Amino acid sequence: GDSVTQMEGPVTLSEEAFLTINCTYTATGYPSLFWYVQYPGEGLQLLLKATKADDKGSNKGFEATYRKETTSFHLEKGSVQVSDSAVYFCALGQAGTALIFGKGTTLSVSS
């Protein structure tokens, strides 16, 4: 069945460092890919998404490119801030099926 694998962390960075959180997937069909973020004490928010191969999702300085050849959707940000400290979930979705989440990556950014 479909699945998502992401690096579990925790990831600890200094402010202004470069961030990469790896996410790979296995799927039949043509899934959409998502990154959700959960700030401390809050619910899940959609950070970005891509619905087809080679699409790039971006939001708040974060980017991820849907790479079908490597079955990946890695999350990147050029310069992290303390306010980016959160748990990040990679997810795979297809019409008519339940969203499949990765295990989550905790990011801590210190000043």
Add this chain to the structure above:
Amino acid sequence: DTEVTQTPKHLVMGMTNKKSLKCEQHMGHRAMYWYKQKAKKPPELMFVYSYEKLSINESVPSRFSPECPNSSLLNLHLHALQPEDSALYLCASSHLGTGRDTGELFFGEGSRLTVL
């Protein structure tokens, strides 16, 4: 601002209490979901309603009872819960069952439940 609204944001209850969690969306979605989430773990699917009918029950104990009064409202009735049921309960909605479905879920901010 989230378009999926959950109340209450926090709930503390004893093991003999009966309480309810409520969720409302006004995005015209015809599918609504309940998830349970433990700290820093991915959400776990509990129930799915599609067009106001229960379509998925992920073997959830009967002390959790969902209800979908109409396409905009979703309730989760709680009775005789255990301390291990303490968690963040997330409601979500989606375009499931329509031509706009990509699998994306739209989440509320959650109800944090503590069972004493």
